[in-house]
Amino acid sequence: MSEEIIKDVIIGENEEYIVNMGPQHPSTHGVLRLEVCLKGETVKYLIPHIGYIHRGIEKMTEALTYPQIIHLTDRMDYLSAHINNEAVCLVVEDAMQIEVPERVKYIRTILDELNRLASHQLWWSAFGMDLGALTTFFYGLRDREYILDIFEESFGSRLLHSFVMPGGLMHDIHPNFQKRTKEFITYFRKKLPEYDQLLTGNVIFHNRSKGIGYMSKETAIGYGVTGPSGRGSGFSCDIRKIAPYGAYDKVQFNEILETEGDTFARYQVRMREMWESLNIIEQLIDNIPEGDYTAKMKPIIKLPAGEYFRRVETARGELAVYVVSDGNKSPYRMRFRTPNFSNLFVMNEIAKGCKIADLIAISGSLDLVIPDIDR
């Protein structure tokens, strides 16, 4: 029997099988619904349905002041909450033309990177679990706990820390911050090779991820897939390099690019980004300049009328904040271009023709956070 003949023998060639994955499914990391059309075990096409936790943040911002909006942005991509907060701060500082103190920039950048690390650790844990390696979940969370403890000491909260204010920070960092961060760097440098041994090198993992969910550079750009997912396809989209903010122009770091464009490449980008984040933190942590932790601000923040646009690099990609102000203390219209929104919809394109198990791997490798999609 040649391949063609086998194809003819296939019974049920036209049998389509519509399976809903989600909203209550262990692998969709939240309430995302994928309507998957299967043939046998092969995915023919899929339609993502979103909106299960749409909270109308964009509408809410129209009635809130800027400091109040900052704490709302926590709830979008809750895993890179600090970076989301910073995006709004940057827009406000841009618009009001405030020069923030150097110390603030350094601290913000360190926190960005710590947040990115924490996010990538959680992603690694969950990704391993998506592929059935249940132990990774606990190792990742164990190490993430170190970062969360550092956060808790300085900000008082672990996940959603509205720590930044327009013009600076809420309060100064905790005296222990530098010491504990350095401890964490040495600790995590030892643990990262373990991650590699447990999952990256594993032959089963290779088979499950290499060549799966291929996304070309053109697809990535066309669909606006940014962040590690886009960089896995060779799409150079690191805002930290393109439009540096904070102290990113003062540190040496590489933009991680992989060209394979498959699940493994996206995985590798994140793993290498963890190393890179450690490097960035290490360069900054000892050089935090002395000074004020906030710039002089008026008590009521009013943006001058106009349109402002600012982009930051969250752990999942490019977050753009677009503010239309009419001179009042709350924005006339605020738009969040969230990374996961674009990252999700490439899934139909790259998951066509793969197996159900691959679909899980692909959605895991895109690292979706559903509240970020729905806003």
Added chain:
Amino acid sequence: MTSNIYDFSTLTGQIHTWLSGLMSPGWVTFTEFVLVGLVFLLAYALLGLFLVYAERKVCAFMQNRVGPNRVGKWGIIQTIADLIKLLLKELIPIRKSDPFLFNLAPFIVIICSFLAMAAIPYAKGLQAIDFNIGVFYVMAVSSLSVVGILLAGWSSNSKYSLIGAMRSGAQIVSYELSVGLSLLSIIVFAGTMQLSGIVESQANGWWIFKGHIPAVISFIIFLIASTAEINRGPFDLAEAESELTAGFHTEYSGIKFAFFFLAEYMNMFIVSAIAATVFLGGWMPLHIGNWEGFNQIMDYIPSIIWFIGKTFFVIWVIMWFKWTFPRLRIDQLLTLEWKYLLPISLFNIILIAFIVLMGWHF
């Protein structure tokens, strides 16, 4: 040779004589049946509960956790609490399911594991049925449980269940071959299919040591293939949690679900017991060459301890697999079997036949 101080046949013989003195032969047989039945029922339930507990503890330690520690000392009666909870759960009939097959499926999986339990030699003289085709019988019976899984998946009228069931079918029919061939290699060494005979043939050394490298290879193949056959991770495609939520037993609730759970763990025990019996000497103590003193001490450890120790070692290894590896994909699973395990085990058997032919084994 081994000492007879822990021979269970004397105990069973005594019970038999004692019973014969009390009642007529017909009643004796009946009473013995009931006794054996009760013992096995108890052993089955307790082993199942213990294995669930052990799994939770083992995985907890591998994951830097403590595991269950609230109910009883070290959480030791946690599984009993779970069992009571499962008993008290509602049994939900599924709309448009096939009620007869839906209810039949748990029976089949439990019956299969129970029948397999009967033929395992637990200790010297402690074996319910000593078939002369023991290995063959255990293989045959344990592979029947796929019927239960298929029925469960098919009858529940759920798409996830059906996919899980079909996967399980494809998986078990494939891995059955490697299990058979790897066991065959020891049969060639031992020259018998009787499980007690295989154990006896290891009195002066376990086959995994006596059989040179081919025996080690077939032991590894047996471990991999049997892990796949009992649907455990990394081969747990039938219930692949992140893909199919719970696979073939998605729709089962309460005690019916508990039986699938129990059967999975008991199947794990059975394959581990077979591995221990066939490769690791069953209840035979560890003897090293001519170290008389050492061998004497080993003989004083009861045979049932040896058996349980070896079995639990194998169980631990299987758990180790599960908590380390990512899950395979269905096509990779079949590739592994047909392109790696099967050719290797075929080649391995020729090698073993050659070793036996030349008389190189001890």
Added chain:
Amino acid sequence: MESESLILFFIIAVILVGGAIIFATLIAPSSLNPVKSEPYECGIESEGPAWIQFNVGYYLFAIIYLVFDVETVFLFPWGVVMKAIGIRAFIEIIIFFFILGLGLLYAWKKRALKWV
């Protein structure tokens, strides 16, 4: 005990499962509603029947399995007597395996082992 006593084990298993299920139905609460008895599909009402014709990939493997398993059954008696017969059995098994291996190779080359 005799092999007939297998029936005993069969009965015990049936009693165990049946008894537990009957016991559970007696003590477990029952509050059925139509939504509860829906088949699980992540909270969405399921579309179309779940019982469809399934992909041939599964059957193909079943067929190959059948072929090989029957051959393996023949091997077991050989395994028992291998020691006793010696060289003749060895040569025979090499021929047997050669044919078996050819079959596997054929299936392999014809990509019957490829999951569709």
Added chain:
Amino acid sequence: MLNREELKKIIGSLEPDATFSEGTQLLEVTVPAEKLYALAEKLKSDSRTTFDYMINHTAIDFVKNFTVVYHLESTEMRHLVVLKSILEDKDNAKVDSLSALYPAVEYFEREVFDLFGIQYNNHPYLKRFFMEDGAGFPLRKDYRDEVNIIER
């Protein structure tokens, strides 16, 4: 990377109807709705501009009109442009879909349709995204919801 003036010149030559806003953070180009698609196509294919990456698309309800906004970037040259179009007819707002040029914009457009009620011509799958049918268009300024929105 082209600077603002160079971009202005190129875009002005590509689309004579385009008007440019002064004193904005980014270069803003306003074109009539019916010329939007043609301009975007030219901007994408022209080797001088190569705006191949759609960062963001949204709309703003300026009570008297809708303004649709596209943020485009060139991944090669890294310059940004803001494309705007004003839709005067609020009850029957219509604009050409850019989804043939940028696959990503299909979903941004669906979101805008969902929240503003702006119709897109030639859109492959214009269905509501977050909200149920008949829920109104929440991001319009005149949207009222007594239950879920508390006036402050």
Added chain:
Amino acid sequence: MNSIAKYLSELFKGVSTLWAGMRITGKYFFSPGAIVTQQYPENRKTLKMTDRFKGEVIMPHDENNQHACTGCGICEMNCPNGSIEIITDRVPNAEGKMERVIDKHIYHLSMCTFCGLCVKTCPSDALAFGQKFEHAVFDRNKLTKVLNQPGSKLRKEAK
């Protein structure tokens, strides 16, 4: 021949990577010292939250049952969720002028998202974050708290 060598090397490489993974989990299995789980309800005595921990909003009172809240309403204005309500009263002071004092400083813990804006913006530092984090109750109404203690007064600054 080449393909056979490739086949075998792939096999060995695969097995060795699997073994590398098993070493990690095996190592942790035999090192119970690496257990990181906290035994939460049992370690309540030793559990210490960091001093900046945002457990709930409290109004610190000194030993004379005095607080610093002037009832200006800035915290109420700044709260994004409306979880603070201030009911003020006007009472005559020593000089006979009417002065604003708080009657009740109501705090809805159930609506609070711990953004910290109230504490940050309070001009008289009357609010602070408490360390208590076990807020679970069966009745939602219990989460509505009055922050000023009964009979408490505004602290007069020494002039």
